[in-house]
Amino acid sequence: MATNVLEINAERLWESLERSAEIGRFRDVGLRRLALSAEDKQMRDLFVDWAKTAGCSIEIDRLGNIFARRAGSDPSLPPVAIGSHLDTQICGGRYDGILGVLCGLEVVRTLNDRGLSTKRGIEVICWTNEEGARFSPPMMGSMAFAKVLPLESVLATTDEDGVTVAKALDDIGYAGPAPLGDRTFDAYLELHIEQAPVLDREKCDIGIVVGGYKTQALRLTIKGDTGHAGGTPMAMRRNALVGAGYVIAAVNDIGLAFAADEGRTTTTRIESFPNLPGTYAEQVKLTIDFRHIDAARFVAMRKEVDAAIAASAKKANVEIDVEEGWRWGSELFAPECIDLLRSTAKELGLPYREMRSQAGHDAYAVATMAPTAMIFTPCFEGISHNVNEAIELVRSVPGANLLLNAAVARANR
Amino acid sequence: MATNVLEINAERLWESLERSAEIGRFRDVGLRRLALSAEDKQMRDLFVDWAKTAGCSIEIDRLGNIFARRAGSDPSLPPVAIGSHLDTQICGGRYDGILGVLCGLEVVRTLNDRGLSTKRGIEVICWTNEEGARFSPPMMGSMAFAKVLPLESVLATTDEDGVTVAKALDDIGYAGPAPLGDRTFDAYLELHIEQAPVLDREKCDIGIVVGGYKTQALRLTIKGDTGHAGGTPMAMRRNALVGAGYVIAAVNDIGLAFAADEGRTTTTRIESFPNLPGTYAEQVKLTIDFRHIDAARFVAMRKEVDAAIAASAKKANVEIDVEEGWRWGSELFAPECIDLLRSTAKELGLPYREMRSQAGHDAYAVATMAPTAMIFTPCFEGISHNVNEAIELVRSVPGANLLLNAAVARANR
DSSP: OOTTOOOOOHHHHHHHHHHHTTTTEETTTEEOOOTTSHHHHHHHHHHHHHHHHTTOEEEEBTTOOEEEEEOOSOTTSOOEEEEEEOOOOTTBOSSTTHHHHHHHHHHHHHHHHHTOOOSSOEEEEEESOSSOSSSSSSSHHHHHHTTSSOHHHHHHOBOTTSOBHHHHHHHHTOOOSBOTTOOOOSEEEEEEEOSSSHHHHHTOOOEEEEEEOEEEEEEEEEEOOOOBTTTSOGGGOOOHHHHHHHHHHHHHHHHHHHGGGTOEEEEEEEEEESOBTTBOOSEEEEEEEEEESSHHHHHHHHHHHHHHHHHHHHHHTOEEEEEEEEEEOSOOSOHHHHHHHHHHHHHHTOOOEEEEESSOOHHHHHTTTSOEEEEEEOOGGGOOSSTTOOOOHHHHHHHHHHHHHHHHHHHTO | OOTTOOOOOHHHHHHHHHHHTTTTEETTTEEOOOTTSHHHHHHHHHHHHHHHHTTOEEEEBTTOOEEEEEOOSOTTSOOEEEEEEOOOOTTBOSSTTHHHHHHHHHHHHHHHHHTOOOSSOEEEEEESOSSOSSSSSSSHHHHHHTTSSOHHHHHHOBOTTSOBHHHHHHHHTOOOSBOTTOOOOSEEEEEEEOSSSHHHHHTOOOEEEEEEOEEEEEEEEEEOOOOBTTTSOGGGOOOHHHHHHHHHHHHHHHHHHHGGGTOEEEEEEEEEESOBTTBOOSEEEEEEEEEESSHHHHHHHHHHHHHHHHHHHHHHTOEEEEEEEEEEOSOOSOHHHHHHHHHHHHHHTOOOEEEEESSOOHHHHHTTTSOEEEEEEOOGGGOOSSTTOOOOHHHHHHHHHHHHHHHHHHHTO
16 A cells, blocks of 8 residues: 555454434334434434544535534635435434444544544535434435425424424434524535345445435325125126236336346335225325336336236226436536546445446435535345344444545545 | 104204214315314214213223213113214215214113103214224224224324324224223114115105125235336336226226126225336236125126136236235025014105115124124115215105114114
C-alpha cells in the first residue's frame, strides 16, 4: 500500500456495531428499531453523542435527518457526505444501514486519531425512515430531502396506530430546526451491506455500485364482490382474494422464469376486506414488484406481469386496477464518483467487482442532487430484512477503508 | 286449503323487516349490525319489545341468546322453538337470519290474532353472533348453548379491538340470568333465506332442508422466512405469501373442477406478517373451506385440496400446517321434523323441493339436542353476505305459512 493510505480501527467499528445491536434487540440476534420509535431515539442520541465526542457539529432538519459535520479547512466548500440509516425492519438485522452510518463515523474518528484535517468537511448523515416499516414509503427522509416527496404529505403520513410522522418526530425530540434539503454536498458516498449473495459467494469483499436494477413496484386494487362462502355457485363468484391468489402465483412464476438472468419478482403486502371466514373478499390490495439488471429484459418482464394481471382478473371474474409505485432505473450514480472508487481501490490494492444494487437506498434520491456512488460489502448468503443478517468484520474492513480513502481524496481535491 | 289452515299477516311481516332494515343501515340497502354492537342492542330491544307486546315472556341466557315464549296450555311440556339470528355480516343484507326470527314472531302474532292457544308453547329464539363477523367462530350462541363450545372460552373471545364477548354482553346489557343450555325443545324449526340461487332459479318458493353439504374449513399456517424483496435470489426465497398464492389459485381451480356436481371451494381470511412492502412474508394465515353435497365426492375434494397444499408448499419452499376448522356433515336433521314439513306443505298445497343447505346455520348445533329441520325461502340469485341481498315478499310468504302451520301442528301434537 502507498504510504499515505489510511486504515480504519476495525475493533472500534465492531464495538460500535455491538452497542447499536443492543438497542431494539429482537429475537436474540436481530433488531426491531422502527423509525422514530423510542429505540430509534435511543440510537440517534447515542450517535449524536458519539459524533459530538468526535468533534462534529450537529444539525437536524425538520424530518429528523441528522447531519454530523467534521469541519474542513475551507468552510466555504461543501462537504463530502457519507450517509445511511439507523432504523430497521420489523424483523431486521444489525447491519442494514447501520454499518454505513457507523463506517461514516469511523472515517471521522480515524481522521481524528491521525490528527488529519481535510480541505472540505466530512458530513455523516443518518436519514430518517429508510425502511418504511412503520411509515410508508421507504427512503422517506432522503426522498423528502431531495424534494422527490413533498414535506407536508410526509409529515402527515400515519403509522398503523394513526400517529403522524410530525407527532412521532415531536415525541422523540427530533423535529430539528434546519431547513429541509437546504444543503449541498461535494459528493455523497454510501456504504451498505449488499443484501444479495453475490459478493459472499464470489469471495469478493467490495462491490462498487454503478447503479441499480431496473425496479418497478405496482400497487394492485383487486375489486370483486362479497358473497356467501357456501351458497354462491362457483361461476357467480367474484372473490377478490382469488384474483390476488392467481396474481401472486403467476408473478412468482415469472420471477422463476427470469431468475437465470437476474430477474426477481416479489409479492409483499396484502390487505383483504372484509377478511372474515364466512364471506369472501370484495377488495384486496396487493403490492408486487419486479426487478431486472437488463433494461430490455425488464420491459419483457413488465409485459408478462401485465398479461398475468389481466389473465388473473379474467379467471377470477374481478377487476384489477394497477397503480405504479416506486420505480428506479439503472443509471443512477455519477461516473466521477464511480471512477474515484475504482482508482482508490486500485491504489489500495483492494480487489473489487462492479455491480448493480438490487435494493433501494437513500443514495438514489441523493444522486438527484449530488454526485453519488455506493460501496457494497458482503453479508452472509445475502440474507437481509431478517434477524439472521450477518457479516464478517474482516470482510467489511476493505470496504470501510475504501470509503475512508475515497472520501478523504475527494475532500482534499 | 283445509279450513283449519292459518295464514300469516304478510304486510305486518314486511313492516317488521323494514323496521329492522333501519337499524344498522349500511351502503343504502344493506345492514352492518355486528353481534353485540350498539345496533345489535337496538334491534334486540325492539324484538324484546315486540315479543312482550305479543304477550311473550322473555328469558335471556349468559350469552345473550333471547327466548321469547308464548305459553302453551300445558306448561309442563317443552315448547316448539323457532329461531334464527338478528346480527349481520360486515357488509350484510336485510334478511339473512332476520327473516327467520321475524317469521317466528309472526307465528306468535298470528296465533294472537286468531285467539288460538296451543298445547305446547311456542318459543321464538334469537341466537347471539351467528355471523362470526365480530367474534369468531360463527354460530357461537347456538353452539355454546348446545355445549359444542365451552362457555368460558366463548366469553373470553375478543374482537379486533380486544373487547371480550363478556364485556360486549355487559356493555349492551344482554348478559342474562338464565343458565346456558338448560332448556329442552319439543322441536326446533328455522326458516332462512337459501343464500344460494336454486329456489330462485327454479321458481320454487319452499325448500325443505334435509341436511347440509359436507363442509370442512381448514386454517392454514404457512411458514416461510422474511427476506429482502430485492436482493434475495428467487431460489433462496421462502415467501409465505407466495405459498398462500399457490394454495388460493389451486383451491379455486379445484372448486371450478367440482362445480358441475355441486362442489364449492372458498378462500376467505388472510393475514400476513410482517406485511410490509420491502420485505416478504415469514408467515401467512389463510382460511379455506370446501363443500360438496355428495359424501364420496367430498372425500375426493379433500384429497385434491391436501395434494394442492403439499404441492404449493413445495413450489414456494415453505411449510404449511393444516388445522381443521368447522366441519359439518350431511345428515343433520330429524326425519320426524322433515316429515312434518313435507306433510304440512302437502296439506297446504304448497309446492316445495327438498334440498341441502350449503351454508352453516344455528339449526346444526340445536339439532344435536332437539329434533330439528329447516325451511328455505328464495333470495334473488342467491346473493347473500352482501348488501344487495333481496327477497320478494310474495315468494317468502309460502315458507312462513309452512312454518306457522307446522309449528302449530307440532305444538298441538
